[in-house]
Amino acid sequence: MRNDTKGKEAKAGSKREALVRATIQLVNNSGFHATPMSKIAKLAEVSPGTIYLYFENKQDLINQVYIEVKTAFSAFAFKDYDASLPVAEGFRKIWYNIAAFKLQEVEEAMFLSQCDNTPMMDEPSRQEGLKHLRPLLDLWERGQAEQLIRQVSPFMLYAFSIYPIAFLMNVQQRGLYTITQEHIDHAYTMAWNSIKL
Amino acid sequence: MRNDTKGKEAKAGSKREALVRATIQLVNNSGFHATPMSKIAKLAEVSPGTIYLYFENKQDLINQVYIEVKTAFSAFAFKDYDASLPVAEGFRKIWYNIAAFKLQEVEEAMFLSQCDNTPMMDEPSRQEGLKHLRPLLDLWERGQAEQLIRQVSPFMLYAFSIYPIAFLMNVQQRGLYTITQEHIDHAYTMAWNSIKL
């Protein structure tokens, strides 16, 4: 059912897509430098040479994948979010969105986590990725103006309210811990308690 | 003036030490797989062949370095800590110790952070590294029994009170943020607020 239809249904761009998916998966399992291009090609059912039709080189490949996943992440994070919401409600919305992403879209989330904690990413792409958080930063600023949020750097707010979710995801991924809806609700409370005034 | 004194001042085992230091530094800058053994040897002023007198292979090298740094970390974390201290005081002590480590011993801290967020470490070594946190887990258990600490998994407590420090360190390391004593005090409050009942 795959080979026979490949030429037809899998139109333009499908190979690029397959490569992106393969990259995420393999980098998650082995890390960037331990993942050969040939393996990526094989998993994507594509010739090694084909990679270079869509990406300039290995670095460009993860750069592009990173941007793409980061974009998907923020789309997810701000889904149904409205900047006119009250601060507490807005934060709750975003926080639950991010938690949902990290715990459902595990592959993507793990990939981002590795990119963000490793020297494999080059600085320009990292900067590019940061931009996407703008609405959250704006929300926090508003919250601080309204005396609802602690008067500390957004880095600090992020560290204590968002970053912990990544840890929980990692731990669950390694099979050490299983996160239920109740856990998530607890986690939200802890996040909010740490940043609220 | 270098060669002639090397043999004297740098007794037996000094080469191992130099290799460990070199590994930490280079892995921080480039990642595990992007760091060649030859570079490690060069920075340690040692022949490539010598590495294999002290370590079985590359994987064994980072494994050993990881354990070593993790041990140093916990020694630091529990310095002057006494299990008979009241919970709040005990936590404060440990938390400030860990923060001091992360912000002063940056090289070691960054190395651990990379090990913990990357597939470069094998599972046994990872497990080995976890053991060192025992006293903190005990403290939390006691705190929960005394109704001082939230009734959630230690993973959750760790995620919201300890893990954020690593983020702050990363951000400072990248030159995006400078952490003062005042920031640390704020951070402590946020950490405590998130886990206290």
Added chain:
Amino acid sequence: MRNDTKGKEAKAGSKREALVRATIQLVNNSGFHATPMSKIAKLAEVSPGTIYLYFENKQDLINQVYIEVKTAFSAFAFKDYDASLPVAEGFRKIWYNIAAFKLQEVEEAMFLSQCDNTPMMDEPSRQEGLKHLRPLLDLWERGQAEQLIRQVSPFMLYAFSIYPIAFLMNVQQRGLYTITQEHIDHAYTMAWNSIKL
């Protein structure tokens, strides 16, 4: 404005021509093996696949280009030459023609020079190219019969009277030397002095 006119002005066969021109230019700059087919196609504003409509493969491509340029060369060399001319006059005519070719049609001349000094050409094509010099060899034979030209192999006559022009062209091409009409006249004298009796 490019695509719509291509089909009109550049009738059939124009693509082949463009490919030949592109090949000459690129091989001059980088050598045969350092010139990818894709680059040739790009410079000729043609698809890579199109090359194989006109040429069997890469080797066939330079073979054909070589023959073509060699043919153009001899047409140039024997322009206005008449086998009934006196030997000295006939040689002068041919020599100046060749000099003019080498110094005016630099692209073609450099291409030939590279083909003749490199293992990139296969022997059959090389032989094919040699045939074109027949009239010059005949002239020399006549000159020897008339005791005007040294009794040595035509290879020797060629080496000392014709081959040097290629060197001058190379040197001028590299910007080390500029050749004026006066230089050419001197060169002719030197050529003639070396072969005359």
Added chain:
Amino acid sequence: MRNDTKGKEAKAGSKREALVRATIQLVNNSGFHATPMSKIAKLAEVSPGTIYLYFENKQDLINQVYIEVKTAFSAFAFKDYDASLPVAEGFRKIWYNIAAFKLQEVEEAMFLSQCDNTPMMDEPSRQEGLKHLRPLLDLWERGQAEQLIRQVSPFMLYAFSIYPIAFLMNVQQRGLYTITQEHIDHAYTMAWNSIKL
């Protein structure tokens, strides 16, 4: 007789030497870009990786080989030459030396010829190679001052008296022509006739 003694007699530097010889031979037969490093290694009976112990990369390899062969060439060219000799005698000496080199040390000579007529060499190395001809240029200058040599650029003198030898070598190498001592003497006369006043 080779394998059994390899480890002993073939001390330091022997591998480099073998690589240089292999490079000359293979580049002569196939050209620079058509010669894979692996083939060079195999012919030199050395591992591919070993090449990079002695040479930075492929370009550095031919650069070094070129300089080395060019140096051997000029040592040969000016053997027994004494700047105090009369011009005609000095030129005869050098010319015969060069002819001897080109016709005896065919491998080296062919290698130089290919380097000098191909874009494979980078400009710095080419310049470096040129320096070696100094004594010949000095001799020509003196000859011009003494009204013995034509008042033309040394490029022209070289083109007509030295460069032709390379052509004869090529032709002989291809099996089209066999050069005897008598031919050489003729050639010398032709060379001298072209540059003398």
Added chain:
DNA sequence: GATGAATGAGTATTCATTCAT
């Protein structure tokens, strides 16, 4: 005829590891 996406064999180069000294 013409295209250009796709291929996969081939290439330069790197690097963990060994071993004779």
Added chain:
DNA sequence: AATGAATGAATACTCATTCAT
């Protein structure tokens, strides 16, 4: 213990060639 020259398997990337459209 220590060295470092040597290895060769592995890797990123290129490019001649094909073929479905």
